[in-house]
Amino acid sequence: MPRMALHPLAEQFGSIAEVYERGRPEYAPAVVGALAAELGLAPGARVLDLAAGTGKLSRALLAAGFDVIAVEPQASLRDLLAGKVGADRALAGVAEQIPLADGAVDAATVADAFHWFDQAAALADIRRVLRPGGGLALLSTVPDWSGASWAHELGTLIMNARPAHPHFDGPSWREAIRAAGGWSEPREIRVTTNQTAGPARIVDYVASMSWVAALRDEQRTAMLERVAALVETGDSPSELPLHIVIGLAQLA
DSSP: OOOOOOOTTGGGGGGOHHHHHHHSOOOOHHHHHHHHHHHTOOTTOEEEEETOTTTHHHHHHHHTTOEEEEEOSOHHHHHHHHHHHOGGGEEOOBTTBOSSOTTOEEEEEEESOGGGSOHHHHHHHHHHHEEEEEEEEEEEEEEOOTTSTTHHHHHHHHHHHOOOOHHHHSOOHHHHHHHHOSBOOOEEEEEEEEEEOOHHHHHHHHHTSHHHHTSOHHHHHHHHHHHHHHHHHSOOOSEEEEEEEEEEEEBO
């Protein structure tokens, strides 16, 4: 099969793999515990992590005792992923053409990436690789900077820099699930944990945003210098809340 084209903004992650690894938060055990309980996953269940990136969620799933297969299309991200979870678990591929046999997994997860997919095609192929009764968990990360003095100014800076983006401007994941048919009524839970919030990590988090990576070099440098100035001179706690919103559905 021909390789599916990636969204132009999604392609930017391939150029910032190390920044992505440094800046993006880890998934706490409570997050994996919640999605596993919601989907009824038994210890050792086989879980497919799609668009796995550098393996942030894949690692948390492995640590919880699941048999993880991670699929990532971009080589630079996949190299880091393989180094974290093992080359045998890190496969090249896309959500629309998953390199697994029919009925191969008990569940599929997607962390901060479902909006990049051709959602109808991806949901059809996810259905194909799931076993009867298998489940899907779509995770979205929402950092909560409200306890920091720079929160409003940084949020405004980011919003003003953001172009049209499918996560914010496209149809909701619920609409995609309902339109696909063959799934349970989608539902949503939220898990709140904390993350370390040092200035360098905040800057790397902003730098890991696709539209920031897509800026011309001089624009990106100027923006990140502004971000660094804000967080380095402002007041912020050592940890800030991190909300993980988990969308859930199971094969009907």
